[in-house]
Amino acid sequence: MSQAASPSTGHAFLATLKRDLVIAYKRKNDMLNPFMFFLIVATLFPIGITPDPERLGEISAGVLWISALLASLLAMDNLYRSDYEDGSLEQLLLCPYPLYYLVLAKNLAHWLVSGLPVVLVSPLIAYMLNLPQEAYLTLFLTLLMGTPVLSLLGSIGVALTVGLGSRGLILAVITLPMSVPVLIAGTLAVQQTLNGAPLLAYLAIMGAMLLTALTLAPLASAAALRISVN
Amino acid sequence: MSEAITDKYDHKHNDRIMLTAAELFCERDDRVLFANLNLQLQEGQVLQIKGSNGSGKTTLLRILCGINDSYEGDILWYGNPRDKQAEQFLGSLLYIGHRVGVNKVLTPLENLRWSASLQRDVSDAELMTALSRVGLRGFEYSQCFSLSAGQQQRVSLARLLVTGARLWVLDEPFTTLDVSGVALLESMLADHANSGGAVLVTTHHTLSVPDLRILNLDANREERL
Numbered sequence: 001m002s003q004a005a006s007p008s009t010g011h012a013f014l015a016t017l018k019r020d021l022v023i024a025y026k027r028k029n030d031m032l033n034p035f036m037f038f039l040i041v042a043t044l045f046p047i048g049i050t051p052d053p054e055r056l057g058e059i060s061a062g063v064l065w066i067s068a069l070l071a072s073l074l075a076m077d078n079l080y081r082s083d084y085e086d087g088s089l090e091q092l093l094l095c096p097y098p099l100y101y102l103v104l105a106k107n108l109a110h111w112l113v114s115g116l117p118v119v120l121v122s123p124l125i126a127y128m129l130n131l132p133q134e135a136y137l138t139l140f141l142t143l144l145m146g147t148p149v150l151s152l153l154g155s156i157g158v159a160l161t162v163g164l165g166s167r168g169l170i171l172a173v174i175t176l177p178m179s180v181p182v183l184i185a186g187t188l189a190v191q192q193t194l195n196g197a198p199l200l201a202y203l204a205i206m207g208a209m210l211l212t213a214l215t216l217a218p219l220a221s222a223a224a225l226r227i228s229v230n
Numbered sequence: 231m232s233e234a235i236t237d238k239y240d241h242k243h244n245d246r247i248m249l250t251a252a253e254l255f256c257e258r259d260d261r262v263l264f265a266n267l268n269l270q271l272q273e274g275q276v277l278q279i280k281g282s283n284g285s286g287k288t289t290l291l292r293i294l295c296g297i298n299d300s301y302e303g304d305i306l307w308y309g310n311p312r313d314k315q316a317e318q319f320l321g322s323l324l325y326i327g328h329r330v331g332v333n334k335v336l337t338p339l340e341n342l343r344w345s346a347s348l349q350r351d352v353s354d355a356e357l358m359t360a361l362s363r364v365g366l367r368g369f370e371y372s373q374c375f376s377l378s379a380g381q382q383q384r385v386s387l388a389r390l391l392v393t394g395a396r397l398w399v400l401d402e403p404f405t406t407l408d409v410s411g412v413a414l415l416e417s418m419l420a421d422h423a424n425s426g427g428a429v430l431v432t433t434h435h436t437l438s439v440p441d442l443r444i445l446n447l448d449a450n451r452e453e454r455l
Contacts, residue, residue, distance in 0.1 A: 008350065008351065011347055011351055012347050012348055015343065015344050015347030015348075016344065016347075016348075019333075019336070019340065019343075019344040022336065022340060023333060023335055023336060026335040026336070026373070027335055082333065082334075083333075085329070086329055086330070086331060086332060086333055086334065087327050087328075087329030087330055087331035087332075088331045088332075088333060090297060090325065090327055090329070090331060091325075091331045091345060091348060092348070093297060094295060094296070094297065094320055094323060094325050095320065095348040095349070096316075096317050096318075096320035096321040096348075096349070097348070102348075229297055230297065230298055230299060230300065
C-alpha cells in the first residue's frame with residue numbers, strides 16, 4: 001500500500017476526489033449543515049454565558065475550537081454511508097490501486113467541503129467573540145492545520161461504524177478521545193500567543209499531528225473499511 | 231456439480247485455468263454454508279452458481295473476490311495464491327454485487343466515469359458508446375434517482391463494456407432487467423466468453439449462453455447430509 005503513486009493511481013485519486021466534490025455539490029444540504037451548525041454553536045455562547053467582551057475574549061479560542069470539533073463530528077457520518085449503502089464501497093475495495101490514496105481522496109474532498117468553510121469563516125466569528133487581535137493568525141493557522149486532522153481521525157471512526165445499523169453516539173465515543181489532543185494543542189497555541197510565546201513551536205506540533213494523521217489515518221480507515229464490508 | 235481436483239497444485243501447467251477454489255469451507259452463525267467446495271473457471275467459460283435462497287451464493291462470490299475473508303481453503307489465480315498477486319487479480323476483476331454501486335445523485339455518465347477510472351483511463355466518447363449500448367441513450371445526464379431500478383442496473387452493466395476486466399463476477403444481474411435487457415446481458419456474456427474472458431454469475435433465471443456450466447450449492451449441502 002505504501003508504493004509510489006503511478007499515473008493511473010493519480011488518475012483514480014483525482015476521479016474519486018472529483019466525484020465526491022460533485023456529490024457534495026449536488027447535496028447542498030449536507031454541505032451547508034456543518035457550516036451552519038458551527039455558526040449557531042459559536043453564536044450561542046455569548047448569549048448563554050456572557051455578553052461581556054472581556055470574558056468572551058478569554059474563552060473565545062476554546063469556543064471556536066469546540067464548535068469546529070462538533071461541526072466536524074456532525075459532518076463525518078456522510079463520509080462513507082451512501083457509498084456503503086449503494087455498493088460503491090465494494091468497488092473502491094476491489095480497485096487494483098492502493099486503497100490508501102482513494103481513502104485520502106475521499107477525506108480530502110470531505111475536508112474541502114466541511115472543514116475549509118469553517119476555517120475560512122473563523123476570523124469573522126473570532127471578531128464577534130472579541131478574540132484579541134494578535135491571536136487571529138494563530139487561530140486561523142491552527143484551525144487550518146487542525147481541522148484536516150479531525151477529518152482524518154473521524155474517518156477511522158466512520159469506517160469502523162459504517163456497517164452498523166444504528167450508530168447513535170458510538171461514533172462520538174470512538175472519535176472524540178482521539179480528537180482531544182488536537183483540541184488541546186489548538187487552544188493552547190492561541191492562549192500562548194496571547195501570553196507572547198513564539199508561534200512556531202505550536203505550529204510545529206500541529207504540523208507533526210497533521211503529517212502523522214496524513215500518513216497513518218488513511219491506512220487505518222482502509223483497514224476499517226475492509227472489516228466493515230466483510 | 232463440484233469438480234474434484236485431485237491435486238490442487240497439479241494444474242499449474244494448464245495456463246487457461248483462471249480461477250481455482252479448492253476445498254472451500256465457510257460457516258456463518260454456526261451454520262455450515264458449504265464445505266469441501268471445489269470449483270475451476272477456465273478462460274472462455276461461463277459458470278452459473280445455483281442454489282436456494284440462503285444457500286450462500288452471494289457469500290461464495292464475495293469470498294472468491296476477496297471482499298469476505300471468513301473462509302478456509304485455497305483460492306488460486308492462474309495457479310498461484312490469489313492474495314500474493316492481489317494487484318493482477320483485482321486488475322482483471324469486475325464485481326457487480328446486488329447493490330450495484332450506482333450513486334443516486336450522480337448521472338449515469340458520472341457514475342460510469344468514476345467506476346471506469348478505478349480500473350483504467352477511459353475517454354468520455356467510450357463511456358457514451360457504452361451507455362447507449364446498454365439502452366441509456368438520452369439518460370446520460372439525468373440524475374440516477376430519477377431512473378428506474380432496471381435502468382440503474384443497466385448503468386452498472388455499462389461497466390462491463392468499459393473496464394476491460396477478464397473475469398466478471400455478477401451477483402443476480404438479471405433481477406430488475408426487462409426482456410430486452412436480459413437478452414442484451416446474455417449476448418454480452420456470450421461475447422465475453424468468446425473473447426477469452428470468464429464469467430461467474432448467480433441467478434435463478436435460466437441462462438441461454440453456449441457452453442454454460444452450473445455449480446449447484448444445494449448439491450454440496452446434500453452431499454454433507
